[in-house]
Amino acid sequence: MTVLSETGVSRWIRRFHPSGGARARLVCLPHAGGSATAYFPFSRAAAEAVPDVEVVAVQYPGRQDRRGEPCFDDVGAMADAIADDLRRWADLPLALFGHSMGATVGYEVARRLEVRGTPPLGLFASACRAPSVHRIEYVHQRDDEGLIAALKELSGTDAGVFGDDELLRMVLPAVRGDYTAVETYRHRPGAEPSCPIQVLTGDRDPVTSLADAGAWHAHSTASTAVEVLPGGHFYLHEQLPRVLAVVAARLAEWRPGNPPG
Template identity: 55%
Template sequence: MTANGQADWFRNFAPAPQAPVRLVCLPHAGGSAGYYVPVARALAPRVEVLAVQYPGRQDRRHEAPFTDVRLLADAVAERLAPYADRPLALFGHSMGATVGYEVALRLEAAGRGPAHLFVSGRRAPSVVVEERWHLATDAGLVREVKSLAGTDTAFLDDPELLEMVLPVIRADYRAVETYRADPAAPRLACPVTALTGDHDPKAAVEHVLRWERHTTGGFTAQVFSGGHFYLNDHAADVLRTVAARLEPGVVGVSRAAG
């Protein structure tokens, strides 16, 4: 761990010191940095991946999880400052997309905006859908998580493991379900790429396409077959899209536009 705590927040599973760009990956609700190990290994050495480890999970399990997206974004953006020696791009899935959007706003306000924002499996910030899973019973919340079929959910059937992880999942759900975008927030200057599944119960395609209203830097969208965790079945295609957007020439244009 470094003196100012950067090592607590970011995991570098495949160091790529010569890469021209860093991709900061933000996990979904209940997720951890380890979800992005395959991404880091696949993109190195062209792109160096920094996976964010939110408080409250794995080696940070003794820290209180955030229950407010904006406060979480404050913390991430602040700790990214030492990594600004190279262009930064952001990739967030589900809750991570919302956090990534708020981080991008903060980076641009500080004059070091990201080269690109990738948002996956998440409706645009301007779309409000009332959900209250964070207030559900433990059994109800577990059913909700299992229904999304993101990863192996067998651990949710283990009482001891469930006791450890459920408070973190509930905190994440509270953060994202109580989040409301600031209607006065400026549009991002960086390009935005939105990716989603065509049967995602959390992100209807028409709601994902509204991300276009949140940027002046160019918008593209890609729809895959599948549900909320479509990217588990389309990892190669998603990685190709990300790598193509982060080619040195594209990054250079994005930085200039920002």
């Protein structure tokens, strides 16, 4: 899908439901192995639930319409490229929503936007431990069968993909690249974002403990709040109405001219 903004074609951003009356733009970053279309249901529901917020989604290279491009295997390099592309979308105030790996990438994008003098309204960090919480993991070094097993454990991949061996083998390079990026990521000390952070996590998430989620408090000079919802690592699918309610409430607080929460 080719998407046009006012300043031309965007390699990184996909807009499924344009909003002429939007007062803010929510940039959504997918999980490891995910694509922009993972946020299509989110975007469709938000168009009704939060009509003054336009949802756009990041398309990482190495999948779907960018399948011919090499994958990024470094979070910092990916954040650099996304922050560069977001300049053309800054006609509206931007907020960031990242799920799992997307939250880590979103955090690094927020740091870069801050340095450039255009900090986001805020960051929604979903199903992701804080950047400073490091776990030694080697999923990216597994063979293909081990990588597939990891995807099944988290239940974040469309079940139909597992029944289509050709399709599954096609997406594995992107999955491996993403896992390499997130598992080799190390938080670098430096200025933290000045925007508030809203953390969302499932109460049965096998990879993000409540302590890991709470550690996001160290990564903003503004306020940080944690919302715990029923579900596992991909609680987002079942809890979409509640997530959108949190998004709407926080963006109402974060927009210029509104009182802080």
